[in-house]
Amino acid sequence: MHASIDxxxxxxxxxxxxxxxxxxxxxxxxxxxxxxxxxxxxxxGKARHIGWSNVRTWRMEHxxxxxxxxxxxxxxxxxxxxxYLCPRxxxxxxxxxxxxxxxxxRAHDDLSLVAYSPILxxxxxxxxxxxGHWMMERYAGPDAEARLRVLGEVAAELGVTPNQLVLAWxxxxxxxxxxxxxxxxxxxxxxxxxxxxxxxxPEEHLSRLDAAGA
Ligand SMILES: NC(=O)c1ccc[n+]([C@@H]2O[C@H](COP(=O)([O-])OP(=O)(O)OC[C@H]3O[C@@H](n4cnc5c(N)ncnc54)[C@H](OP(=O)(O)O)[C@@H]3O)[C@@H](O)[C@H]2O)c1
Numbered sequence: 001m002h003a004s005i006d007x008x009x010x011x012x013x014x015x016x017x018x019x020x021x022x023x024x025x026x027x028x029x030x031x032x033x034x035x036x037x038x039x040x041x042x043x044x045g046k047a048r049h050i051g052w053s054n055v056r057t058w059r060m061e062h063x064x065x066x067x068x069x070x071x072x073x074x075x076x077x078x079x080x081x082x083x084y085l086c087p088r089x090x091x092x093x094x095x096x097x098x099x100x101x102x103x104x105x106r107a108h109d110d111l112s113l114v115a116y117s118p119i120l121x122x123x124x125x126x127x128x129x130x131x132g133h134w135m136m137e138r139y140a141g142p143d144a145e146a147r148l149r150v151l152g153e154v155a156a157e158l159g160v161t162p163n164q165l166v167l168a169w170x171x172x173x174x175x176x177x178x179x180x181x182x183x184x185x186x187x188x189x190x191x192x193x194x195x196x197x198x199x200x201x202p203e204e205h206l207s208r209l210d211a212a213g214a
Pocket of ligand 1: 079118119125188190
């Protein structure tokens, strides 16, 4: 980890990063080792804050408890896959925000949710892209169909695309707040994303979006 941060800082041409993530929760290494190394990195001024990604809720609680016990800096950001569709329950859920994780985040507002793949790789605008897309494996089903239907209706009423509305919906979340981490592949996709920032979604439409599905 020490070598990694030094290499990253050199490649970036900077002396520190604001946020340094553990990309995937590593169950094979004692958490104390990882957290102590991260604390040293923060103490050295190479990272201002730490974050964690692809981690189950019980592990995050354990991480935070260890930080409190040892006086180590606790993660301030939780980077997980999170979008408008609700994931089905299943065994492989360490990376996707579920209801329990949302509940945990509501109770811990010093931990910010950073939502990756917020438009699920762009499946919302395009039914053909959705069909058979690997990203849909965790979501497909009657609940997803209902949410996609309402999303399309509300997007048409507000004059935005479904992808844009999903980003706007995420930006309207208050408990917990969500910071969408977009991944445009082209300049056109980046520009097509920007209207989401200015899209005010009225309360009534938010309620319809929230109520859709299960
Ligand atoms: N922590 C982790 O394990 C993890 C995992 C995944 C991502 N991330 C981070 O999160 C960031 C975003 O994730 P992501 O790339 O999966 O996000 P995303 O925005 O859901 O997916 C990006 C894809 O969506 C499509 N797209 C983007 N903008 C579009 C638009 N305006 N209209 C239509 N399609 C559009 C493109 O697909 P096409 O290429 O098919 O056109 C693009 O490649 C990544 O850059 C990465 O930093 C982290």
